[in-house]
Amino acid sequence: MEERREAPTRERRSEEHQEPLHPAIEDDAEETRRLTETWAAPTGFVGWFMPVNQRIIGRRFIVTAFVYFVLAGLLGIAMRLQLAAPENDLLAPEIYNQFFTVHGTAMMFLFAIPVLEGFALFVVPMMIGTRDMAFPRLNAFGYYVYLIGSGVFFLMLLVGMAPKAGWFNYVPLSGKLYEPGLGVDIWTTMITFIEVSALTAAVELIVTILKLRAPGMTLNRMPVFVWASLVMAFMIVFAMPAIIVASSLLILDRLVGTGFFVPEMGGDPLLWQHLFWFFGHPEVYIILVPALGMVSTIITTFCQRALFGYTAIVMSIVATGFVSFGLWVHHMFATGLPHLGMSFFMAASALIAIPNGIQVFCWIATMWGSRMRLATPMLYVLGFFWVFVMGGLTGVMVASIPFDLQVHDTYFLVAHFHYVLIGGSVMPVIGALYYWYPQMTGRMMSETAGKISFGLVFVGFNVTFFPMHQLGLEGMPRRVYTYLEETGWGELNLVATIGSVVLAAGFATTMVNALASLRWGETARRNPWGAETLEWATESPPPPYNQRHIPVVKSREPVWDWREEDERPVVVGLRSDRREVVVTSMLDAEPQAVQVLPGPTIWPFLSALAATVGFIGILFHPVFFVVSFFLAFFSFVGWFWPRRPWQED
Amino acid sequence: MRQFAGTDVSGLTRFAKQTHPLYAGIIGLIAIELTVVAMLVVSYSYLMLTAPEWPPAGLAPAPLLWPSVNLGLLLTSMVTMRWAGNRITAGDRRGLILGLLASVSLHALVLVFRALEMAAYEFRWDDHAYGSLMWTISGFHFTHVASAIVGTLVVAILAVKGYFTPERQLGVVVDTLYWNFVSAAWIPFYLALYWGPRLI
Numbered sequence: 084m085e086e087r088r089e090a091p092t093r094e095r096r097s098e099e100h101q102e103p104l105h106p107a108i109e110d111d112a113e114e115t116r117r118l119t120e121t122w123a124a125p126t127g128f129v130g131w132f133m134p135v136n137q138r139i140i141g142r143r144f145i146v147t148a149f150v151y152f153v154l155a156g157l158l159g160i161a162m163r164l165q166l167a168a169p170e171n172d173l174l175a176p177e178i179y180n181q182f183f184t185v186h187g188t189a190m191m192f193l194f195a196i197p198v199l200e201g202f203a204l205f206v207v208p209m210m211i212g213t214r215d216m217a218f219p220r221l222n223a224f225g226y227y228v229y230l231i232g233s234g235v236f237f238l239m240l241l242v243g244m245a246p247k248a249g250w251f252n253y254v255p256l257s258g259k260l261y262e263p264g265l266g267v268d269i270w271t272t273m274i275t276f277i278e279v280s281a282l283t284a285a286v287e288l289i290v291t292i293l294k295l296r297a298p299g300m301t302l303n304r305m306p307v308f309v310w311a312s313l314v315m316a317f318m319i320v321f322a323m324p325a326i327i328v329a330s331s332l333l334i335l336d337r338l339v340g341t342g343f344f345v346p347e348m349g350g351d352p353l354l355w356q357h358l359f360w361f362f363g364h365p366e367v368y369i370i371l372v373p374a375l376g377m378v379s380t381i382i383t384t385f386c387q388r389a390l391f392g393y394t395a396i397v398m399s400i401v402a403t404g405f406v407s408f409g410l411w412v413h414h415m416f417a418t419g420l421p422h423l424g425m426s427f428f429m430a431a432s433a434l435i436a437i438p439n440g441i442q443v444f445c446w447i448a449t450m451w452g453s454r455m456r457l458a459t460p461m462l463y464v465l466g467f468f469w470v471f472v473m474g475g476l477t478g479v480m481v482a483s484i485p486f487d488l489q490v491h492d493t494y495f496l497v498a499h500f501h502y503v504l505i506g507g508s509v510m511p512v513i514g515a516l517y518y519w520y521p522q523m524t525g526r527m528m529s530e531t532a533g534k535i536s537f538g539l540v541f542v543g544f545n546v547t548f549f550p551m552h553q554l555g556l557e558g559m560p561r562r563v564y565t566y567l568e569e570t571g572w573g574e575l576n577l578v579a580t581i582g583s584v585v586l587a588a589g590f591a592t593t594m595v596n597a598l599a600s601l602r603w604g605e606t607a608r609r610n611p612w613g614a615e616t617l618e619w620a621t622e623s624p625p626p627p628y629n630q631r632h633i634p635v636v637k638s639r640e641p642v643w644d645w646r647e648e649d650e651r652p653v654v655v656g657l658r659s660d661r662r663e664v665v666v667t668s669m670l671d672a673e674p675q676a677v678q679v680l681p682g683p684t685i686w687p688f689l690s691a692l693a694a695t696v697g698f699i700g701i702l703f704h705p706v707f708f709v710v711s712f713f714l715a716f717f718s719f720v721g722w723f724w725p726r727r728p729w730q731e732d
Numbered sequence: 733m734r735q736f737a738g739t740d741v742s743g744l745t746r747f748a749k750q751t752h753p754l755y756a757g758i759i760g761l762i763a764i765e766l767t768v769v770a771m772l773v774v775s776y777s778y779l780m781l782t783a784p785e786w787p788p789a790g791l792a793p794a795p796l797l798w799p800s801v802n803l804g805l806l807l808t809s810m811v812t813m814r815w816a817g818n819r820i821t822a823g824d825r826r827g828l829i830l831g832l833l834a835s836v837s838l839h840a841l842v843l844v845f846r847a848l849e850m851a852a853y854e855f856r857w858d859d860h861a862y863g864s865l866m867w868t869i870s871g872f873h874f875t876h877v878a879s880a881i882v883g884t885l886v887v888a889i890l891a892v893k894g895y896f897t898p899e900r901q902l903g904v905v906v907d908t909l910y911w912n913f914v915s916a917a918w919i920p921f922y923l924a925l926y927w928g929p930r931l932i
């Protein structure tokens with residue numbers, strides 16, 4: 084296993100550290116107690132609205148996102164039941180339209196992005212060896228905004244006023260003329276809300292990753308998952324504003340009669356499509372990139388050897404980030420844009436296969452000849468390979484314009500994007516859930532249930548979505564609530580529906596497993612998988628301060644180094660009576676300063692409420708714009724006002 | 733496992749300025765907002781370039797005088813802000829307060845001029861896409877100037893209370909950073925809204 088690691092051997096290290104012999108540090112129980120006290124999160128009902136610790140917020144994101152996964156999954160099953168037989172009348176057309184819109188929107192905005200953010204918020208600070216995010220309160224704010232926004236959006240379904248214009252909400256279909264009522268209004272405002280939450284998480288992640296890494300963790304020693312989270316965060320920063328602008332313009336069109344998307348007034352519906360896909364395409368990679376980081380992490384651990392081609396993998400991740408911004412037009416091939424431009428985007432669409440291919444080869448090289456341990460996380464990664472490669476293949480097919488024009492808006496597309504989304508993202512995420520569960524709860528999830536769940540998901544998934552390729556080629560359009568007997572699509576649809584029930588059973592097994600293991604799971608040992616990264620260099624679950632000492636890092640696999648050397652260097656000199664973390668330089672992670680982090684507070688929650696009053700109020704009266712401006716102002720002052728005694732030093 | 737001291741950080745500053753994560757965070761916020769600015773300018777240009785006539789028939793391009801005066805005021809306020817920061821570095825609290833208030837007054841003047849200018853527009857936002865864009869972008873910038881003013885007023889109050897010292901001035905540093913963004917964001921809007929129609 085050591086062939087590829089340039090870990091310093093015992094001899095080399097003792098040479099380096101001969102003079103002066105470093106005295107060992109003994110942990111003082113009194114100081115440990117004080118650390119616990121300083122970093123503890125408040126409890127009780129009011130306390131629930133106050134914590135700012137990164138692991139608590141990250142866990143909330145993950146749990147909430149999985150709730151939406153289940154809800155939106157149920158909608159998917161309902162649609163499949165409706166389509167099981169021709170001219171079925173389980174769901175009325177109105178309802179079917181609401182269902183696919185809410186299913187798509189919820190899966191993309193309420194589940195996929197938040198769950199990956201959640202994992203990043205939960206794992207990254209521990210992986211880089213620090214104790215919290217750089218802006219803990221902002222982190223909490225992001226969560227409440229997400230919770231409120233997504234909750235309001237989903238409630239619309241219960242009262243029968245959900246939007247019906249599809250997850251990309253094209254104008255003019257989403258204009259006042261075809262979609263009166265509150266549905267689309269809520270869609271636009273709540274999407275903006277959720278994007279704000281994503282943006283706060285992104286800024287947090289970028290700054291935390293660039294400034295709070297453990298001393299010695301230079302950029303090229305950073306774990307791949309951290310790289311992936313960094314790239315995801317940058318993509319969010321440059322992609323999300325487009326959708327915020329787009330939905331703000333749309334809400335203005337709907338509320339005060341502006342004409343951005345109205346041709347008679349000199350506006351242009353295509354503007355919506357450009358803005359939406361300028362965000363929408365990177366969005367797919369925002370979901371994909373961190374999932375690929377999870378795959379790298381899991382492979383390294385379960386093959387017990389350093390990742391082959393670290394540099395190549397990091398470069399591919401970064402390249403994916405850049406190229407994905409050049410792809411938006413490929414969603415609009417059917418709109419009749421100028422030819423030269425179209426060819427450019429067609430080339431770019433095919434180009435994105437290259438960095439992804441490189442990563443796949445590096446993973447194969449890592450796994451080649453290793454003694455792989457086939458635990459559940461690794462099984463999900465293997466499942467990911469198969470499904471993702473299939474999705475990639477159909478992706479290259481639809482990137483070619485002549486083919487795209489054929490299958491545009493058919494079930495071929497539905498099959499393609501479920502292959503990419505479930506294969507590329509959901510499977511690694513489930514694997515990651517099994518993998519990091521011990522750090523979230525202190526227990527292990529059941530392996531038996533995990534293997535059953537994987538089997539059901541893998542079979543169910545392919546049975547559900549593979550036939551849709553054929554249905555698409557036979558011409559079955561997407562977004563129809565039923566089809567005629569004579570089309571002959573009945574059998575394949577029935578197969579797909581049966582598959583979807585199996586698939587759902589697979590996901591349900593994992594969800595039940597996660598809940599049951601809270602109570603009955605085996606207690607986790609320290610570093611149960613034998614991983615190499617810093618989130619495992621502490622107990623399971625970690626104490627509120629994450630690590631007793633912030634470590635000093637000398638390679639890409641610090642935990643394996645310490646395993647060999649049986650000693651490790653750590654940071655000393657941080658105070659334990661307030662929340663202090665080390666700030667290091669961006670490239671080389673040299674210690675530069677100490678940041679004093681704020682403690683628990685209610686202000687982020689109040690600020691989120693202020694924003695809610697504004698965003699929802701605006702739908703009813705413009706004066707709420709001014710009201711919320713001042714509410715937000717006061718809550719921000721409360722948030723930032725320095726507490727006495729002003730931190731003296 | 734044996735642990736030994738790899739680095740001692742007890743002597744490192746707790747009052748970092750440019751190296752403080754908050755500084756990087758504000759740059760992140762500005763990056764987001766600059767993308768929003770870019771998206772607005774792109775939307776404006778997209779509709780301008782696809783329209784047969786811009787502004788719509790019967791309208792002249794909006795007058796240049798007041799927007800140009802505002803540009804001057806906004807750029808000057810960046811200088812006064814900078815000066816305020818220098819004063820507190822030198823330990824001169826009164827200079828800091830003076831500089832902050834001068835900058836706030838300049839921005840307040842901009843708000844007045846902008847309000848007068850918008851009141852004099854010959855079109856409403858629901859007349860045509862041109863009107864929608866003029867009003868929306870103006871509103872966006874107006875709101876930003878207003879928030880920069882209230883934010884800086886809070887900093888000024890803290891300054892009066894003696895919170896800032898040559899050491900502890902992160903608040904002033906990041907407020908200045910955001911201030912500069914708000915002031916400079918007028919440049920692309922100014923070029924697009926007032927020069928764009930004249931140049932195509």
Ligand code: HEM
Binds near residue numbers: 183188547560562586
């Ligand atoms: C339990 C598993 C799932 C099932 C059974 C399922 C089923 C479906 C069905 C039947 C449709 C509607 C097709 C149509 O009428 O056009 C659909 C659309 C969609 N699904 Fe899924 N799906 C599942 C999981 C997911 C996941 C995990 C994601 C994303 C992360 C996702 C994203 C979407 C999107 C974006 C649409 C398009 C909605 C629209 O047309 O606006 N689905 N799905």
